[in-house]
Amino acid sequence: MYYRRKILLALLGALNREVTKTAFQKYLFLVSDEQEKPAYDFVPYRFGCFSFQADADKKTLTKYGYLKDQDNWELSRRQHFLHLLKGNDGEAIYRVLDRVGKLSNRNLIRYVYRKFPYYAINSEIHRDILNQHEQKQVDSARPAPHKSARLFTIGYEGQSLERYLNRLIEENIGVLCDVRRNPVSMKFGFSKRQLQNAVQGLGIRYVHIPELGIESSKRRELNSPDDYQILFKEYTETTLAKSTGSLQDIMELVKKYHRVALTCFEADHKSCHRCCVADALMRHKDFHYQVTHIW
Numbered sequence: 406m407y408y409r410r411k412i413l414l415a416l417l418g419a420l421n422r423e424v425t426k427t428a429f430q431k432y433l434f435l436v437s438d439e440q441e442k443p444a445y446d447f448v449p450y451r452f453g454c455f456s457f458q459a460d461a462d463k464k465t466l467t468k469y470g471y472l473k474d475q476d477n478w479e480l481s482r483r484q485h486f487l488h489l490l491k492g493n494d495g496e497a498i499y500r501v502l503d504r505v506g507k508l509s510n511r512n513l514i515r516y517v518y519r520k521f522p523y524y525a526i527n528s529e530i531h532r533d534i535l536n537q538h539e540q541k542q543v544d545s546a547r548p549a550p551h552k553s554a555r556l557f558t559i560g561y562e563g564q565s566l567e568r569y570l571n572r573l574i575e576e577n578i579g580v581l582c583d584v585r586r587n588p589v590s591m592k593f594g595f596s597k598r599q600l601q602n603a604v605q606g607l608g609i610r611y612v613h614i615p616e617l618g619i620e621s622s623k624r625r626e627l628n629s630p631d632d633y634q635i636l637f638k639e640y641t642e643t644t645l646a647k648s649t650g651s652l653q654d655i656m657e658l659v660k661k662y663h664r665v666a667l668t669c670f671e672a673d674h675k676s677c678h679r680c681c682v683a684d685a686l687m688r689h690k691d692f693h694y695q696v697t698h699i700w
Contacts, residue, residue: 409444410462412436412494414471415486419498420506423479426460427452428510431517432501433459434524439497446567447524449574450606453517453531454524457566457594457603522546527607551577554663556655556686558679559699562672566594566603572699573609579662580610582655584679585669586618595670610662616651617644619678637681645685652686659694666699674698 416436417424424432430447434454437443447454466472473479487495505513515534518525522539523546525531531543557576561569573581581604588597601611619640645652659665671677686692 407462408491409458410466411486411489412444412498413459413462413466414480414484415490415495416498417472417478417480418484418486419502421483423477425477425510428513429478430455430459431513432505434517434521435501435505436494436497438521439500440494441492444494446565446571448567448570448607449524449527451527451529453514453528454521457599461593518543548575548577551664554659554694555665556659556683556694556696557664557666557699558674558677558683558696559666559668560671560674560677560679561590561592561595561668561700562670564672564700566599569594570603570607573604573666574607576664576666576697576699578609578664578666580612580658580665582658582665582667583611583613583669584617584667584682585613586615586620588613588615590670612658614651614654616648617678617682619644633676637678640678641681641685645681652682652689655682655686656689656692659692672700674700 413433416432417429420432430452431454433445433456434447437445437447445456445459447456449455463472463478467474470481473481487498490498505516508516511534514530518528518531518535519539519542522543525535525543526547528534528543532540535543557578559569559572581600583597583600588595588600590596594600594603597613601613604611619636623636655665655667667679667682669677669679674680674683680698683696683698687696
C-alpha cells in the first residue's frame with residue numbers, strides 16, 4: 406500500500422468517527438502542513454483546500470474494503486494504523502486533532518480559511534463562513550491580476566496535479582492548451598478527462614490540440630541532445646509547417662484570454678515539442694507576445 410494511503414487510514418482511525426468529505430480534506434490538509442514531507446498537496450477549490458489525489462485514493466481504499474462505500478469518510482471496521490507511520494507523522498496527526506478535532510465542521514472550515522486564506526480564494530462558501538475583515542484577507546491572498554497578455558509553457562513531469570494547478574493559478578492562466586497527440590498518462594491527474602475536469606473546476610478553459618502532437622513511436626529512441634534536435638527539426642518542417650491553422654487558433658486564444666499555457670509532459674521545455682510550438686509562434690509576424698516557460 407502506498408504510504409500516503411496509510412496516512413489517510415491513520416487519520417481516520419484517530420478520528421474514530423464518520424467524517425464529511427469537506428471536513429476530512431481540512432484535517433488532512435492540516436496534517437500535511439505539519440509533516441516534514443507532506444503526503445498530499447492541495448489546491449484552492451470549491452470548498453477550500455482540496456486534494457484530487459486523496460479523493461482518488463478514497464475510491465481505491467473503498468474498492469479494497471478499507472472504507473465504507475459512501476460519500477463521507479468512514480472506516481469499514483475499527484482499525485488502528487498509526488503504528489504503520491514513519492517518523493513524526495503520527496505525532497502530526499495527534500497535534501492536529503488536539504487543536505481542531507473537537508471543532509464543529511463550520512468552525513473547522515473557518516479555522517483553515519483564516520489560517521490559510523489562499524486556499525479559500527475559490528471557495529463557494531467563504532462569504533458565509535468569514536466576517537468582512539477575514540474575507541478581505543482571502544481577497545488579498547488571490548494572485549495579483551496580470552494585465553499583459555502572454556504565452557506560457559508548462560510540463561508536468563515530476564509534479565503532482567495539485568502543484569501543477571497551483572502554478573496555473575499563480576500565473577492567472579485563462580486557457581490551458583494540451584498539445585499532446587495522445588493525452589493519456591500513467592501519472593495521476595494528467596490524462597485528458599482528469600486534467601480537463603480539474604482545470605475547468607478552477608475556472609480555466611481546457612483546449613486539446615492533438616494536431617500539434619508528436620507520435621509516440623517517434624519518441625522512443627531519444628538518448629542524446631542530437632536525437633532531440635533531429636526529431637524537433639523534422640517536427641518543425643513537417644507537422645508545424647502543416648499546422649498554420651492550429652497556430653492561428655493559439656494566437657486567437659492569447660488575444661482573447663490573455664494568459665495561455667501550452668502543456669505537455671517533459672519538465673525541461675527544451676526536451677519537449679511545446680518549445681517548438683512556442684518558437685514557431687514567436688516567428689509569426691502577427692504574434693507580439695512574450696513567452697515564459699514555467700517548467
